Amino acid sequence: MLHCSRLVARLRADSYHKTIFLVVQRDGSFDPRGTPLQKYWFGTVGKSGPNVVECMKESPAAHCRSPRLFALAASCHPSQKRDRQKLKNVDTVLRSGLHFTDTGNYRGFVLKAILSDSQFLVPAVVFVGGIILLAILR
């Protein structure tokens, strides 16, 4: 098992000016076309843009924890020949038996996440309050 942060450290060696977003499947495969990073979150994509490590620093959790899809930022661009080679390198890394940290017990996680979500408390309390009000007023 390879933790995301370690993978990012490995990808740093391939860092380049342009940043793309790769959605990596559980089996290590990914769409080589990628999706451009969101400008407002990761900064302008371009030569002066952040590299992969900066991207992951900004938002490591969102990209590493997904139970079905693992996403990571890589600093390659498929439109350029040299970058395509880099993508291939990334692909090789991913297909060489490396896996990302999985989420483990997702069902238990969902329950815990809902209960720890302070936003859930508001509708839950309002619902119980509504039932009590209904019982009083009927």
Add this chain to the structure above:
Amino acid sequence: MRASIIRAVQQQRENLSLHKLGVVCGLVAGCWLGAAEAPTKLVTTGLSPFAISLCMVAGVFVARWTFPTLLKGTAYIFRDLRSRRHLIVWALLAGGLWAVANTLTVIAIRDVGLAVAFPLWNANTLVGLIWGRVFFGELKGAERRTKARVASGVIAIVASAALLGFSSTHQTGVTITHASRGVAAALGACVLWGTMYIPYRKAYLSGMNPLSFVTAFTVGELLTVGSVAVVLGGGVRVLSSELFHAQHVLFWLFLGGFVWVVGDLFQHYAAKYLGIGRGIPLSSTNQLWGLAWAGFVFGELRHTATVQQWLIVGGSLGMILGAFLLSSAVASGNENASRDEVVLRECTRYRLNYAETMRAIAGHVTDGDAGRQRWWDVLIILGALSLFVWFAHTAKIPPLPIDYRWCLVLSAILLITLAFGVLRLWRDTDFN
């Protein structure tokens, strides 16, 4: 640099297009939600409010399973629900909130009358606006002009709805028996409905399809309404006897529920593409359409006093102004950036994929299996149709003065708005 500019322009165009789609959905929702009142006017028997509510929700349940099945197929709906399992709990809770609020309105009307109760619970859009701002950063980063448009638009629609409510209930002569109880019930309904929009927004910021959300929502709704009807309506025996003796009106209640679902689905799409601060008030224009059906088709405004006529004119103009203000309040790049931060927060908390969620929010989800019906989907649709045919077979039209010409005109408007809304949703997002 050039690529960045092109991308920014494309993003801006896409946001504007989604805003327009949301506005269309909000206005179509208002039209259909208003029309849902029409079939219930044909129910003139002494059914208890709990039985009426249960029948309507049963119709809603049937319709809510039919549309998603028809448009996307159950396989897609369940896959969407499974991929965001935490939202099933939120949807059930939202359904429960709706059901309790709906029952509270029955008590409010009984104790203080519609004229007092309606403006109180109608303020739920303001509650929704507050929750939208507090929990989901709606209007955060928006220009001052946009904020002013949204706030004044919401206030105009809420106030106009109250005026129209007054105009239609001016001379009913309801005796206020338990004022404090009625006011408490109406305020309770207001808070419950306003809070119900939290799960709505939560779901759509997590990229869930509205069709999937309403499928789970309606289960919570039916369970709560069923429990409330049994507990407060005198037990299963009393309720079933009441329904058995009122078979001839069940079709109208089912039809009311069916029409309501169409409006409600569009309201969900409006909440998805505009947010609750803009989408919900826009769909509150239903009061205008409800009044049109009552006045033109059922002749309820035939002997209106001058004061009432002015209330109708003022309320209608106010509502149109409010809808215009909200429609023109397009979210800026900064406001969208605040929304995206909230999306990221949700993705982090519930381990969702950020990029996939962002694509879903923009209506870009491509699912090869979506729209592919299985044999059980056909069974669901046939079952729903059979129920409607069965109830239609036993339905009777009560001897009410109905203007069929206006009925045709308003029905044609309904169908035109539906066709337009469906076409836009299908073309722009494939019902995502």
